[in-house]
Amino acid sequence: MLKIENLQVKLEEEDKQILKGLSLTVPSGEVHAIMGPNGSGKSTMSYVLSGKGGYEVTGGSATLDGVDLLAMEPEERAAAGLFLAFQYPVEIPGVGNMTFLRTAVNSQRKSRGEDEMSAAEFLKVIRAKAKSLKIDAEMLKRPVNVGFSGGEKKRNEILQMAMLEPKMCVLDETDSGLDVDAMKLVAEGVNALRDGKRSFLVITHYQRLLDHIKPDVVHIMADGRIIKSGGPELALEVENNGYADLLAEVA
Amino acid sequence: MAVSKAKSAAPDARLAAIISPVGGKWASEARKSALTRLHDMGLPTRRDEYWKFTRPDELTKADATPATLLETDEKPVFCDIDRLRLVFVDGVFDPDISDQMAMEHVEIEPLANAAEKDIHWARDIYGVLENSGQSPVNRPLAALNTATATQGMVIRVTGKAPRPICLHYVRTSETADAVVHHIVKVEAGGDVTLLENGPAAARINKVLEVDIADGGAFHHVRTQGRDHERRAAAHIFARLGTESSFKSFSLTVNGALTRNECVIEILGDNAHATIAGAAVGDGKTHPFHQDDTVFITHDAVNCESRQVFKKVLRNGATGVFQGKILVKPGAQKTDGYQISQGLMLDDDSQFLAKPELEIYADDVACSHGSTVGAIDADALFYLMSRGIPRAQATDLLVLSFLAAALEEIENEEIRKDIFGRLEAWIERHRN
Ligand SMILES: Nc1ncnc2c1ncn2[C@@H]1O[C@H](COP(=O)(O)OP(=O)(O)O)[C@@H](O)[C@H]1O
Ligand SMILES: [Mg+2]
Numbered sequence: 001m002l003k004i005e006n007l008q009v010k011l012e013e014e015d016k017q018i019l020k021g022l023s024l025t026v027p028s029g030e031v032h033a034i035m036g037p038n039g040s041g042k043s044t045m046s047y048v049l050s051g052k053g054g055y056e057v058t059g060g061s062a063t064l065d066g067v068d069l070l071a072m073e074p075e076e077r078a079a080a081g082l083f084l085a086f087q088y089p090v091e092i093p094g095v096g097n098m099t100f101l102r103t104a105v106n107s108q109r110k111s112r113g114e115d116e117m118s119a120a121e122f123l124k125v126i127r128a129k130a131k132s133l134k135i136d137a138e139m140l141k142r143p144v145n146v147g148f149s150g151g152e153k154k155r156n157e158i159l160q161m162a163m164l165e166p167k168m169c170v171l172d173e174t175d176s177g178l179d180v181d182a183m184k185l186v187a188e189g190v191n192a193l194r195d196g197k198r199s200f201l202v203i204t205h206y207q208r209l210l211d212h213i214k215p216d217v218v219h220i221m222a223d224g225r226i227i228k229s230g231g232p233e234l235a236l237e238v239e240n241n242g243y244a245d246l247l248a249e250v251a
Numbered sequence: 252m253a254v255s256k257a258k259s260a261a262p263d264a265r266l267a268a269i270i271s272p273v274g275g276k277w278a279s280e281a282r283k284s285a286l287t288r289l290h291d292m293g294l295p296t297r298r299d300e301y302w303k304f305t306r307p308d309e310l311t312k313a314d315a316t317p318a319t320l321l322e323t324d325e326k327p328v329f330c331d332i333d334r335l336r337l338v339f340v341d342g343v344f345d346p347d348i349s350d351q352m353a354m355e356h357v358e359i360e361p362l363a364n365a366a367e368k369d370i371h372w373a374r375d376i377y378g379v380l381e382n383s384g385q386s387p388v389n390r391p392l393a394a395l396n397t398a399t400a401t402q403g404m405v406i407r408v409t410g411k412a413p414r415p416i417c418l419h420y421v422r423t424s425e426t427a428d429a430v431v432h433h434i435v436k437v438e439a440g441g442d443v444t445l446l447e448n449g450p451a452a453a454r455i456n457k458v459l460e461v462d463i464a465d466g467g468a469f470h471h472v473r474t475q476g477r478d479h480e481r482r483a484a485a486h487i488f489a490r491l492g493t494e495s496s497f498k499s500f501s502l503t504v505n506g507a508l509t510r511n512e513c514v515i516e517i518l519g520d521n522a523h524a525t526i527a528g529a530a531v532g533d534g535k536t537h538p539f540h541q542d543d544t545v546f547i548t549h550d551a552v553n554c555e556s557r558q559v560f561k562k563v564l565r566n567g568a569t570g571v572f573q574g575k576i577l578v579k580p581g582a583q584k585t586d587g588y589q590i591s592q593g594l595m596l597d598d599d600s601q602f603l604a605k606p607e608l609e610i611y612a613d614d615v616a617c618s619h620g621s622t623v624g625a626i627d628a629d630a631l632f633y634l635m636s637r638g639i640p641r642a643q644a645t646d647l648l649v650l651s652f653l654a655a656a657l658e659e660i661e662n663e664e665i666r667k668d669i670f671g672r673l674e675a676w677i678e679r680h681r682n
Contacts, residue, residue, distance in 0.1 A: 050636045053628065078638035090633040094651025100634070103647065108638035143651075144633075160637060 002026040002049075002168050002199060007060035009041075009048050009224075018044045020224035021060070024201075026168070026217075028065075031200040033210055033235060036221035037243050042203045043087055045221075046172045050084040051077050064168055078104075079111040081167030085157040085174050087203075092144040097156070100144050101126065101163055108164060129162045133189050151182040158189040169193070170201045175209040187212030207239035220246050264313040265294060265395075272401045277374035278366035285378050285397035292391040301388055304571040304603045305542040309508055310392060310484045315428035315454030318480035318507070327419065328448040328474045328502075328672060332664060334417040335359075341422060342429020342452045343402055356410030357443065362403035362432060373405050376434045380460040380488035384514035388546065393486040393512070396458040400432035403458075408441035408467070415470075415665075420449030422478065427452040434460045437467035437495070444662065445469070450476025450483075450506075457485040463495040465519060471499040472665050474672065475509055479537035482508040487526075493519030493551070500660045501543075502669055503530040504676050509541045517582075520552045527559040527659035531673065532568035533680045534600070539564070542571035543591075549577065549615075553584040558591070561656040563649055565596035565680070575607040578615050587617035594652045595625050596645075596682075646677050 002025065009019035018041045026032045034042055048055050049062055051074035062069045069077050092100070106116040117125070130140060133155045145153050154174050161169055171190070175183050190200065190213050202213060210218075210232065218234040219226045222243065227250045228234065238246070266289070271282040295307040309316060337349045337359070344361050346352075352359040365373055378397040384390060406416065418433070429452035437443060441464070451457065463469050475483060483506065489497050503509050515524045524547060532539030547556045562570035572591035593602025604621040626648050634644035653673060660666040 052632050052636075073641065074632060074635035075638050075640045075644075078636055084636055086633070090629050092630045092633065092648070092651060094654035095634075095647050100637070100647070103643065104634075104637035104639055107640060107643065111638070111640075164637065 001028050002062070002064055002201065004062045005060050007045070007048070007062060008058045009044060009055050010058055012054050012056045018224055019048070022221075022225050024219060024226055026199045026201055028167070028199050029196045030216040031194070031202065031213060032217045032219060033202045033204060033215040034219045034221050035204060035235060035238050040221045041224045042221055043172055046084050046170045046203065049077070049170060050074055050082060075107065076111070078164070078166070079108045083161050083164055083166035083169045085154070085161060085169065085171040087172040087176070089145050089153040089157055091146045093146050095144050097142055097144050098126070098140050101160060104160070105163055126163060130159055132192070133159050133162075134185060135159055150177040151179065154178060154186060155182070155189070158186055162189060162193060166198070168199050168201070170203070172203045173205065174202075175204055175206060183209060184212060207235050210235050222247055222250070265311055266290065268313055269395065269399055271398050275366035276369055278377060281374070281378035282398050285381070285394045288382065288385065289391055289394040289398055292385070292389045292394065294391050294395070301544070301573070304573070304605075305508075305510055305540065309482050310454070310456070310510065315426060315452070316480070316482070317425045318453035318478055318482070320422055320425060321450070321478040323477065325675065328668060329417055329446050329665070332415065332417075332446070332668065334415045334446060336417045336419050337404060339402065339418065339420045339431065339451065341424045341427035342420070342431055342455060344404070354416075355413055356408060356441065357412050357416070358407040359416065360405045362405055363401055365405040370405070372407065372436050373434060376436060376460050376462050377432070380462065380490055381458060381486070383490075383516065384488045384546070390486060390512060390514070392456055392484045393458050393488070396430055396432055396456045396486070400430045400458070402430065403432040403434070406433070406435045406443075408435070408437045408443040410441060412443040415444035415446050417446040417448065420447070420451035420476065422450050422452060425453060428454045430456045432458045435462070435469065437461070437463045437469050439464045440466050442468040443470070445471045446665070447473035448476070450478040450481045452481070454482045455485070457483065459485070459487045461487065461489040461497065463489065463491050463497055465492040466494045467492065468496040469498070470661060472660055472669065473500070474502040474504065474669070475506060477505045479505050480507050482506070484510045485512070487513040489513070489515045489524070491515065491517045491519060491522040491524060494521045495519060496523045498525040498659065498661060499527070500656070500669075501528040502672065503528065503532075503541045504672065505532065505537070505539065506541065507538050510544065511542065512544045513546070515547045515556065517547070517549050517551050517554045517556065520554065522551060522554045523556070524554075525557040525559070525659050527557070527656045528561070529653045529656040529673065530562040530570055531676055532563070532570065533565050534567035535565070539568040540571075541569070543574070545574040547576050547587070548579065549582040549585045549587065550579045551582060554582070555586040556588070557659065558589040559656050559659050560591040561594070561653050562592070562602060563594045563596065563653065564600035564602060567599045569600065570602045572604040572606070572621065574605075574619070575609065576617055576619070578610040578612050578617065580611040582612045583614040585612060585615040585617065587615070589619035590655075591621045592652070593623040594649065595623060642681050646674075646681070649677050650674065
């Protein structure tokens with residue numbers, strides 16, 4: 001269970017408050033969606049949860065299964081089961097995708113006191129998962145995200161998620177810039193990981209994705225906090241009327 | 252470059268002490284004229300433009316500063332590669348611990364023996380390429396080498412060499428001050444790989460002259476020894492014929508002072524030259540200063556040259572790159588590429604670069620770039636967010652930074668060996 005309580009975050013370098021008392025709970029096994037206007041702090045929330053530098057937490061808390069996320073290094077949060085699919089996956093020239101993923105999988109295993117995955121076993125697993133995401137062997141050999149199309153980058157994020165088998169998956173606009181087929185592929189990838197225990201927090205602007213990944217709860221975020229939560233019908237309302245009415249409601 | 256009176260007067264102590272070796276047929280002529288050259292030029296001083304970023308004092312002073320011998324249980328580089336190994340101890344060739352100098356398509360002879368014989372091709376290379384490389388910039392340490400060297404290998408390649416030749420340098424003395432001069436002639440259609448590894452001496456002055464005839468190929472990979480206090484001035488002079496290929500890679504790991512000069516003259520059409528290097532230095536316990544100085548002259552049509560240099564520096568380490576591409580009139584369709592990059596692992600270190608292009612032909616494509624930067628914070632966070640601890644993620648990014656230089660090594664087995672050395676160094680030098 002991911003529990004965010006009254007989270008307040010400002011930029012480290014400037015006096016700019018971005019999250020202004022954000023509260024949100026995603027029980028295990030559930031899929032929650034976050035929608036909200038650009039600039040409302042959705043990406044900031046996902047970065048702060050995963051431990052990116054440049055932000056200062058000025059109040060509140062975030063825990064995963066009772067463990068304080070904010071006190072940990074980014075790699076410890078990952079090992080604790082948190083995964084962020086980046087809105088803008090980073091290109092890393094010179095580091096092979098395969099090397100990267102194997103290092104990641106084995107680092108997490110090691111920190112949990114588990115045995116490392118052998119090269120052969122890893123290869124077998126990744127090939128099967130890559131295939132279902134239509135990621136070809138050539139893409140696995142290339143440097144991380146370098147020369148990947150927008151859609152390939154997003155599918156690569158889902159592949160990483162599938163390999164790392166996290167407890168809590170945060171997907172930041174994974175559907176942005178994808179055509180219908182690519183989006184279906186991503187949604188299938190996510191659905192394949194739904195096992196009744198794993199939780200998802202899906203940040204999106206579009207109902208379209210939520211047609212494929214059915215959310216239990218939809219939250220609306222604006223100006224650094226959740227202004228409304230509800231069932232899947234809330235996403236439809238946004239799709240039809242935009243955010244104006246919702247924003248007016250709380251104003 | 253004009254020679255000023257003041258300059259020749261400077262390092263007199265060293266110059267006065269120089270006596271050319273007696274004997275040697277063609278060699279004695281070459282040594283004599285090199286000595287004259289040297290006296291005309293004088294040794295380099297700190298005031299020389301060409302030594303703006305690197306102080307030559309330690310390389311020019313009369314006696315070498317002693318250097319502690321490195322104690323390590325690391326296996327020597329290239330030890331798992333099937334090679335013909337020639338061992339130099341403190342800069343002196345030792346046939347007893349070397350392999351038989353016999354290999355198909357290759358003639359090898361120690362310089363001392365070859366100098367006593369009438370080897371016409373050696374006469375046309377020894378000190379000749381060095382002399383040609385003295386213009387437009389003086390390289391007095393190379394002239395000093397030609398004038399005084401008695402150690403080195405004389406190698407002629409007439410076909411495809413079945414395995415690499417490895418010059419393996421070991422140190423036993425803390426004070427050895429060595430001068431080594433190798434010459435290589437790659438005949439038409441010849442193809443050879445020359446490996447060099449080890450620190451050679453407390454102070455080493457090394458020259459390698461390579462003459463590649465039409466269609467010949469020369470591959471060179473060297474590592475310069477991990478001894479912290481050693482000092483080295485190494486020159487490569489290469490002359491390329493039509494459709495020939497020259498590829499050289501250097502790994503510099505540690506060392507108080509390393510000056511690597513490379514002078515390449517492309518004289519035949521459709522030839523290719525690559526000079527690449529990876530340097531890693533950590534000034535924490537010992538000073539590290541590494542300098543790559545390259546001069547490539549294109550004097551033929553449709554030739555390609557590549558310079559790829561990467562330096563990883565921390566704790567006050569210094570990296571220097573001076574690289575010039577000169578495209579002579581008529582050298583059309585020249586493709587010249589040059590990149591030099593410094594990766595700073597802290598704020599104390601420095602990377603000094605002077606890239607230059609001088610082009611006198613109109614149909615050429617030359618590009619050069621030089622960058623200096625730190626580890627990319629976004630890339631580091633991305634790796635860590637996947638569970639890779641900071642130290643390991645940093646290592647991955649350092650290795651990825653160096654990768655482009657290593658990719659210039661054609662042979663995969665050799666490249667992997669070099670990669671392993673870098674990996675080990677990076678692990679030893681984590682914060
Ligand atoms: N590192 C940063 N530097 C400056 N402004 C930032 C930074 N990170 C976020 N912001 C600002 O914080 C606000 C929220 O941004 P973001 O979290 O990206 O919103 P969303 O993902 O909801 O579109 C925006 O006004 C954005 O400009
Ligand atoms: Mg965003």
